[in-house]
Amino acid sequence: MANPNDPTLRSWIDIPPTSDFPIQNLPFGVFEIEERGPRLGVAIGDYALDLYAVAQFGYFSDLDLGPKMPKVFRRRTLNQFIALGRPAWRAVRQRVSELLRHDNPALSSNPEVMRECLVRQSEVRMLRPVKPHNYTDFYSSIEHATNVGMMFRDPANALLPNWRHIPIGYHGRASSIVVSGTDIRRPNGQRKAPDADAPTFGPSQQLDFELEMAFVVGKNSTLGDTIPLQYAEDHIFGLVLFNDWSARDIQSWEYVPLGPFLGKSFGCSISPWIVTLDALEPFRVPGPVQEPEPLLYLRQLDAHNFDINLEVGLQPADSAETVVSRTNFQHMYWSMAQQLTHQSSNGCNLEVGDLYASGTISGPTPDSLGSMLELAWRGTRPVPLVDGSERSFLLDGDTVAMRGYCEKDGVRIGFGEVRGTVLPAAGS
Structure with missing residues (x-):
């Protein structure tokens, strides 16, 4: 299992060297587009990876994310996902890293899956990522x-x-x-x-x-x-x-x-x-x-x-x-x-x-x-x-x-x- 921070990792997505969001980053956020309600995403290059769609296709099914998966990825904030705990965050980041690696065809070889899971960041509306009580x-x-x-x-x-x-x-x-x-x-x-x-x-x-x-x-x-x-x-x-x-x-x-x-x-x-x-x-x-x-x-x-x-x-x-x-x-x-x-x-x-x-x-x-x-x-x-x-x-x-x-x-x-x-x- 590759370390998600490994500087030698490459993605099958074309990512400019000046991008803030290489495969070693994978930050979490919440976005929506006209035909989809709010859902959790991960930034990769110029795209947002729709975690709800990824879950719907079964790529997280073997991860221990509890009974609320995949609904936890269809929320207006990250609060419920964060509440799952560090083992869950790390498991999702690790799996996303694996799916986006240049030598993994699970997503890249399936046009239907790619179309559902990847959205250009220029086409989404980003929401406040968390609801802070304090x-x-x-x-x-x-x-x-x-x-x-x-x-x-x-x-x-x-x-x-x-x-x-x-x-x-x-x-x-x-x-x-x-x-x-x-x-x-x-x-x-x-x-x-x-x-x-x-x-x-x-x-x-x-x-x-x-x-x-x-x-x-x-x-x-x-x-x-x-x-x-x-x-x-x-x-x-x-x-x-x-x-x-x-x-x-x-x-x-x-x-x-x-x-x-x-x-x-x-x-x-x-x-x-x-x-x-x-x-x-x-x-x-x-x-x-x-x-x-x-x-x-x-x-x-x-x-x-x-x-x-x-x-x-x-x-x-x-x-x-x-x-x-x-x-x-x-x-x-x-x-x-x-x-x-x-x-x-x-x-x-x-x-x-x-x-x-x-x-x-x-x-x-x-x-x-x-x-x-x-x-x-x-x-x-x-x-x-x-x-x-x-x-x-x-x-x-x-x-x-x-x-x-x-x-x-x-x-x-x-x-x-x-x-x-x-x-x-x-x-x-």
């Missing part, structure tokens, strides 16, 4: 936290005293998380100018993106139980790109004393394909040295960071895109394993499909910052775009696209993109 946003990039601290507090003491000791986070709004391609309406809210005596209400004037990644919980835990660090990744199904849209002026007025609220909850965007932790295994790297050493329950000995290249493109209406940021997920100070362990350390229970976002991912160089707040340094150095315009914050009609990929041994494992366009505020 959403937590962390603040785990030391570069981002330092930059924000320098802008809003004492530059000599940019990090608050607790930052190097615990993964800082807050509970966000799960209902407003939308799939890539969904427009984002500029929020209204209270803003107070620094020189004003009182706040005003109206459209945010400082709309921003935040380049993040999020992991999807793959295993429930019981209320009152904790999850030791060495078992944290057993509860992670995979990762998506994540844009945590932010209204900086609303946020800066409201966040004291309880933290983010209306400045964040108007919308977050996620990419439609979930790349499994198994597919990312070859791209593990050590994280930054943590000083001081974390308390014992957060102390990690293994490599829990991942080498994922990230970029942000900003495209005004009727103009070309400018790549405004390039950075890497490996810069994160607090790893996903540490985030999850800390979340459960008080006995908080996890639920399948929950989303945990990394917080803004910024690197150490000026072109690797993950938000307009940092790139334009609170509006003092606007970012030039290729059409000759500038941006300090986002304007109506702007489209933000985030992309990510890993690359090693000639294999590129990508996440596709998460894209959203800013619409005018309600009542504008």
Whole structure:
């Protein structure tokens, strides 16, 4: 049985070398087309493999997927499939890898089967891949936290005293998380100018993106139980790109004393394909040295960071895109394993499909910052775009696209993109 991550594997589907979805990736998502209702799929090259159709043809019949198979593949979200557990995810990914290999004619030699099982991604509508009951946003990039601290507090003491000791986070709004391609309406809210005596209400004037990644919980835990660090990744199904849209002026007025609220909850965007932790295994790297050493329950000995290249493109209406940021997920100070362990350390229970976002991912160089707040340094150095315009914050009609990929041994494992366009505020 071949390792699905083997860099020498080839598919009988013609896949360009620049594709995010080679046979070594096989991310999971949910799609629909006009003549078919929602169903689970796997991305392969320019196609989506219809897992419900594959199951209908009997290719999963010998796998132990429980009595709900094949109906588990005909759902609006991945939640029920994820709830089957890691052995089921791995068995399906392994079988799909076998079916798509260049030397396996089971699908490739049967035109009827191919016609039913393969759909071009350009012809499908991707749905939000999971229904998250809960959403937590962390603040785990030391570069981002330092930059924000320098802008809003004492530059000599940019990090608050607790930052190097615990993964800082807050509970966000799960209902407003939308799939890539969904427009984002500029929020209204209270803003107070620094020189004003009182706040005003109206459209945010400082709309921003935040380049993040999020992991999807793959295993429930019981209320009152904790999850030791060495078992944290057993509860992670995979990762998506994540844009945590932010209204900086609303946020800066409201966040004291309880933290983010209306400045964040108007919308977050996620990419439609979930790349499994198994597919990312070859791209593990050590994280930054943590000083001081974390308390014992957060102390990690293994490599829990991942080498994922990230970029942000900003495209005004009727103009070309400018790549405004390039950075890497490996810069994160607090790893996903540490985030999850800390979340459960008080006995908080996890639920399948929950989303945990990394917080803004910024690197150490000026072109690797993950938000307009940092790139334009609170509006003092606007970012030039290729059409000759500038941006300090986002304007109506702007489209933000985030992309990510890993690359090693000639294999590129990508996440596709998460894209959203800013619409005018309600009542504008």
